[in-house]
Amino acid sequence: MRILAQIPFFAGLSEDDLDSIDKRMVSLSWAEGDHLYSAGEPADHLYVVAAGQVKVVRSTRSGQDTIVDVLAPGELVGSLSIGRQAGYPETVAAMVTTCALRIETTAFREVLLEYPSVALRVLDDVTALLGSERSDAGQHTSSTVAQRVGMMLLHLADKFGRNGEDVDGVLIQLPLTRADLAGMIGSTPESVSRVMSRLRKEGAVDSGRRWTSILDRDKLAAIVASNK
Amino acid sequence: MRILAQIPFFAGLSEDDLDSIDKRMVSLSWAEGDHLYSAGEPADHLYVVAAGQVKVVRSTRSGQDTIVDVLAPGELVGSLSIGRQAGYPETVAAMVTTCALRIETTAFREVLLEYPSVALRVLDDVTALLGSERSDAGQHTSSTVAQRVGMMLLHLADKFGRNGEDVDGVLIQLPLTRADLAGMIGSTPESVSRVMSRLRKEGAVDSGRRWTSILDRDKLAAIVASNK
DNA sequence: CGTCACGTTGACGGGAGTCAAAAGTTGTGG
DNA sequence: CCACAACTTTTGACTCCCGTCAACGTGACG
Numbered sequence: 001m002r003i004l005a006q007i008p009f010f011a012g013l014s015e016d017d018l019d020s021i022d023k024r025m026v027s028l029s030w031a032e033g034d035h036l037y038s039a040g041e042p043a044d045h046l047y048v049v050a051a052g053q054v055k056v057v058r059s060t061r062s063g064q065d066t067i068v069d070v071l072a073p074g075e076l077v078g079s080l081s082i083g084r085q086a087g088y089p090e091t092v093a094a095m096v097t098t099c100a101l102r103i104e105t106t107a108f109r110e111v112l113l114e115y116p117s118v119a120l121r122v123l124d125d126v127t128a129l130l131g132s133e134r135s136d137a138g139q140h141t142s143s144t145v146a147q148r149v150g151m152m153l154l155h156l157a158d159k160f161g162r163n164g165e166d167v168d169g170v171l172i173q174l175p176l177t178r179a180d181l182a183g184m185i186g187s188t189p190e191s192v193s194r195v196m197s198r199l200r201k202e203g204a205v206d207s208g209r210r211w212t213s214i215l216d217r218d219k220l221a222a223i224v225a226s227n228k
Numbered sequence: 229m230r231i232l233a234q235i236p237f238f239a240g241l242s243e244d245d246l247d248s249i250d251k252r253m254v255s256l257s258w259a260e261g262d263h264l265y266s267a268g269e270p271a272d273h274l275y276v277v278a279a280g281q282v283k284v285v286r287s288t289r290s291g292q293d294t295i296v297d298v299l300a301p302g303e304l305v306g307s308l309s310i311g312r313q314a315g316y317p318e319t320v321a322a323m324v325t326t327c328a329l330r331i332e333t334t335a336f337r338e339v340l341l342e343y344p345s346v347a348l349r350v351l352d353d354v355t356a357l358l359g360s361e362r363s364d365a366g367q368h369t370s371s372t373v374a375q376r377v378g379m380m381l382l383h384l385a386d387k388f389g390r391n392g393e394d395v396d397g398v399l400i401q402l403p404l405t406r407a408d409l410a411g412m413i414g415s416t417p418e419s420v421s422r423v424m425s426r427l428r429k430e431g432a433v434d435s436g437r438r439w440t441s442i443l444d445r446d447k448l449a450a451i452v453a454s455n456k
Numbered sequence: 457c458g459t460c461a462c463g464t465t466g467a468c469g470g471g472a473g474t475c476a477a478a479a480g481t482t483g484t485g486g
Numbered sequence: 487c488c489a490c491a492a493c494t495t496t497t498g499a500c501t502c503c504c505g506t507c508a509a510c511g512t513g514a515c516g
Contacts, residue, residue: 058363060370083352089359112347116341119348126355126358130357135286137365138292144471177493178494189494191471191472193494197496415505418465
């Protein structure tokens with residue numbers, strides 16, 4: 001369980017401190033498609049992704065699903081606040097086989113009180129999330145679906161991309177369906193499919209069953225910058 | 229300067245503690261239209277609104293302005309993190325004569341380290357903001373302009389509304405232009421104007437130079453819930 | 457009273473959501 | 487090994503919301 005030491009939030013803590021925190025956490029794993037938790041369940045746990053990837057999904061009453069984030073190892077998800085809210089506002093599902101640490105919200109808050117420097121790092125993280133959420137909330141309305149798909153692919157490439165060996169360009173190894181992508185940018189599977197077809201035809205990207213690859217980053221960036 | 233005691237973030241602190249924090253803050257005021265700070269300026273201060281209202285505006289490269297929030301007294305705005313970022317990502321302007329406390333980001337972080345319970349409250353606040361941002365980011369794309377205007381008016385009524393004496397219904401006393409409202413929901417002044425005309429014709433709302441009033445909350449909620 | 461910012465209304469066009477159908481994939485069971 | 491079912495993807499046709507451009511009205515302030 002010395003995974004804790006790898007997590008940026010806990011950097012700089014002593015062995016003993018990490019041990020003390022570790023005692024309050026449990027390590028769990030999920031298979032692809034499983035839910036770490038579902039919307040509506042009592043929100044009293046916090047999770048730290050250790051390995052794998054998970055998607056954070058919000059459903060609106062109209063049945064529209066939006067994917068608000070895809071988390072990489074090291075990121076937090078779950079309930080930070082002890083508010084008297086009904087339950088989790090979202091569902092978190094494993095996109096691949098995933099391992100994560102779980103801690104009770106109340107216990108985590110005790111940790112934050114005990115180690116204020118950790119609290120500050122968490123605060124920085126959440127603040128950054130809020131900032132990026134706000135910055136692309138504005139872009140959403142004023143750009144086309146093609147631009148939003150392009151932006152999302154560039155973002156995913158930065159976060160999950162690897163310089164592949166078998167494939168040219170930057171490889172994004174995630175099992176993303178058209179519906180997933182649509183949920184990320186607020187669109188429909190059909191519209192996303194049209195855009196992806198066009199991007200593939202232009203040689204900017206290629207995609208297969210469980211992967212997407214950016215072949216020509218400049219071309220993709222140009223499409224995002226232009227208004228087509 | 230015993231305004232500090234009124235601010236929820238600092239609830240429960242002793243006189244001496246408040247005094248210590250107070251020493252690191254300065255009280256300032258702005259006239260309507262003035263900027264507390266502008267996008268791009270070095271981001272090294274944090275503000276707590278004491279009286280008045282301010283709007284938080286983000287500009288995209290395409291010249292589109294989006295109003296990401298309108299702050300009431302007690303709310304925080306500015307730089308929480310000491311990141312090596314270029315500067316403020318947004319502009320904050322006073323909508324009416326406004327008074328606010330200012331503190332250096334570094335000094336505020338020291339306060340948070342010193343009083344972890346305050347840090348937790350700030351964290352709760354930012355987390356809640358992130359949550360609401362995400363929840364209506366999804367609604368944005370899947371709803372019409374009329375629905376979004378309605379939702380925004382209901383939100384503003386909850387936050388700033390007063391049961392007026394002269395006017396029927398809930399009064400929102402803010403100098404909001406059509407362009408402001410458009411910026412909040414990601415639309416255009418023309419579209420907002422059309423919606424407001426319709427809502428006025430239907431008797432749901434009324435609006436004047438520096439105010440908006442919700443005459444029939446149920447009717448407005450019905451419009452938001454429906455798909456027209 | 458003139459100017460200017462803001463608000464309103466109309467006409468037009470395009471992007472994209474919706475409905476529908478066909479083609480490709482995966483996984484299962486006989 | 488093959489066949490069938492279920493799902494995903496793709497493509498087409500249609501409709502409509504709303505962003506854009508434009509003209510006009512209105513209230514505020516010097």
